[in-house]
Amino acid sequence: MEFDGTKLGFGTGALAPYASDAWASRGRLYRESRSATRSEFQRDRDRIVHSTAFRRLKHKTQVFVAHEGDHYRTRLTHTIEVAQIARALARALKADEDLAEGVALVHDFGHTPFGHTGEDALDALMKDHGGFDHNAQSLAIVTRLEARYAEFDGLNLTWETLEGLVKHNGPLTDREGNSLGTKPVAEQIRHYNELHDLWLWSHASLEAQAAAIADDIAYNTHDIDDGLRSGLITVDMLEDLPLISGFIREVRDRYPDIEEVRLVHEITRRQITAMVEDVIGMAQRNLAEIRPGSADDVRLAGRPIVTFSSRMAQWESEIKSFLFANLYRHPTVMRVREDAARIVDDLFHAYMEQPSLIGEARWRDLLAELPKEKLVRYVRDYIAGMTDTYAMSAHRRLFDRSPDLS
Template identity: 55%
Template sequence: MSQTPPNDTPFADTCGFAPYAEIPSDTFGRLVPEPASRTRNAFARDRDRIIHSTAFRRLKGKTQVFVAHEGDHYRTRLTHSLEVAQIARSLAHALGLDQDLAETIALAHDLGHPPFGHAGEDELQVQMEPFGGFDHNVQTFRVVTKLERRYPGFDGLNLSWETVEGVVKHNGPVTHKLDDPAWKAIADYTRTSNNPDWDLRLNSFASLEAQAAAIADDIAYNNHDVDDGLQAGLFTLTDLAEVPLIGPALASVRADWPDLDERMVRLEAVRRMIGLMVDDVLAETERRLAADRIVTPEDVRTARRTLIQFSDAMMADLGVLRAFLFERMYRHYRVNRTRSQARRILAEMFQLFMAEPEVLPPEWFGRAGSDDLNRRARAVCDYIAGMTDRYAIEEHRRLFSIDLIRDL
């Protein structure tokens, strides 16, 4: 891949970076060239654009597991993304990677999630099946390359190639997904960009920074879901005593602090479990980097496997923990009731907007008013996917409650 003419080639040197790290001054640039920032390298600038985006702000009102209005202390997509970013930066620092790029991809990874978490995604997949499908990872890509409209010179955020690549491929190569209609937007992206340097190389792995963000996501949600589930009363500390990872962590806390109250036992055990997972990832990653003779960023992209990963023993323990959370939390009847309500809200709004696009706000009616049903459905989907939980609930009430007709 030839390098793009110098746009955003910053002043930072390579001191402290491992040889396989992404270097900001070596970025392949932006699809629309821009002058370099005087104060930030390319990846830090990407991070700031994500933080200032509308989609990022809306994450504060989007479900992680519990609907955002159910309690002040449960994680939302925003607090989850911040925790992922913190862990990703820590991993990047320990491995000699670019911390800004790892943090940027972590902050961006959930921008495409609709309201009501996975229940919302499941329902939009159903509604969009005849119209090209829905996938939250693809929606994140669409947010950063098209839907955010903040700059006069381009749609989207015009992020660096390495950031867009990480958003698309942080979980590994995606060529096996390209037959899914929802992924057509990504398959078409470089073909329509008229810039051969913007081939996202969908058959290769992404950078180690992107892989750090991906594993940080796993670490964050497995730990904070334990914490949130305990706070919600879906299970107890006693229920966790025999569960791998958290059970031994609880036992070690009690051994060190026999008189500690349950709240502090919970917090300290979760903290220790995060540390245990991070240490495991660092050890396994260093083993893989050495075994696979990884020297350059290109070695990372052409590797035979993911390089930042848990050990086999940790993966086995995580499987048991996830099975416990699935049974006792993700499919708890209280969560199921919320999921059921959420899906009905989105289904009814989607179907109404498709039948009567004139009830959409003017900006969205302009996008959806076409007789082309595929175009209409995509605009309706974009509108709904961008909603917070609270906005979706209120919009549904405005549309379907006769008592509120005077407030329209």
């Protein structure tokens, strides 16, 4: 008899009609039998957590290169924080928590070493070959590059998780397939979409929208925390931000003698709470207005449902502007960015000129025979998969002098 997950209590009563239904999934590219103990979205989440790409996130930069301090966020700790917030949003909105968590956990798989610095460098190096996009690279990892299973490449995730990965920030094309962005849709996404149509023209599920806005909430709060820890920004500088200045006054009024480390944490927790509660309230209003009766109604709503209120969106924009001006573009951070970009640039040219430098001996003959168009994509994938530490180590092996990122 075919297994029925509802007998174990999965998906019974707790979810709203517009939630994604793990038992009515559009399925996987390669058909598999169902699990006797887990829903399809739980299986996706577990595959993501057990992947090599997930483990690599612990040595990839968020803002500060990992060896600059043990307490700064990495891509892994950032991802865990995003997943926690995404799950909280999904729970409040009666959506599928496992799908929201899975999309959050996989959303940064495609990031290069050294964060956005590495991505910008690789994008410039690939400009004659379609550029580089970390979202498309994430899809490539979970559909092609992870080599774990006997019967298929990648993780063979469900349609809903892949859709959320690709479209959590909104539609990529119009109905006719024309790109909505300034660049064409990345080749990795176009090629996979030909095999497994991800509805690139629609919005994503409510769960994927929750993961997307959870990403904004997480980095808007923890980048301030890391910036304060680094000394590049100060609490006094935050007084110009309307949302945060109110929290500073509230905490200082209540705890006049509070030490700064506790003050920063109290500010951070209040900021997360305020943003999460704002999103929940706004999403509930949008749901009441649109009244979606299914997950597809969410996709076809014509606008995102999980959003900030207009006031919070303004405050959030001010926080982003503050972080760009005072943290991401700080001279100290920019110096490290320049050195990190040089590492990526040097490695790319070295591997293109001498493919035998890549990987194990068994690959060397194959790589040497690849035409340039295929080799450049192999080099892209190889470098994008590196951690900060591996990229620095590889550079030291190949070059007499390597930048000091400390």
